[in-house]
Amino acid sequence: MLKKILKSLSVVSLIGLPTVGAAGCQSTPTVDDESTNLSSVDDPAFVGDRTAELVVLGMPCPFCVQNVESQLTQVVGVERVAVELATGRVRVLLAEGDPASEADLVSAVKASGFTLDQIEMPR
Numbered sequence: 113m114l115k116k117i118l119k120s121l122s123v124v125s126l127i128g129l130p131t132v133g134a135a136g137c138q139s140t141p142t143v144d145d146e147s148t149n150l151s152s153v154d155d156p157a158f159v160g161d162r163t164a165e166l167v168v169l170g171m172p173c174p175f176c177v178q179n180v181e182s183q184l185t186q187v188v189g190v191e192r193v194a195v196e197l198a199t200g201r202v203r204v205l206l207a208e209g210d211p212a213s214e215a216d217l218v219s220a221v222k223a224s225g226f227t228l229d230q231i232e233m234p235r
Contacts, residue, residue, distance in 0.1 A: 157192060158205055162234055164206060166202040166232075170226050171197060179224045179226075187220050189211045190206060
């Protein structure tokens with residue numbers, strides 16, 4: 113009986129760590145070659161008058177970063193996204209002709225399950 117109970121418990125539970133993930137955290141990565149972007153927030157492509165700067169709170173893991181990147185990349189008018197896990201800093205390169213709006217970016221971050229702390233749109 114004890115063996116059955118132990119089998120049904122997760123390893124995380126057995127070692128006493130919380131089993132509840134952070135808000136917005138994806139437990140399983142989804143790799144999509146079209147939306148996965150390995151750009152650095154310091155990439156020169158993000159310098160210029162088409163770059164929005166965001167600060168997103170509560171991203172504890174690389175899967176969270178992937179989730180935020182994926183949501184923002186799907187927004188019409190977004191060309192490129194880079195997220196820095198350690199700081200929550202996000203840079204979004206907006207399309208030249210028809211850039212995404214601030215409201216679109218805010219909605220995408222909300223859809224990812226995280227909290228947008230700051231946003232600065234290009235002038």
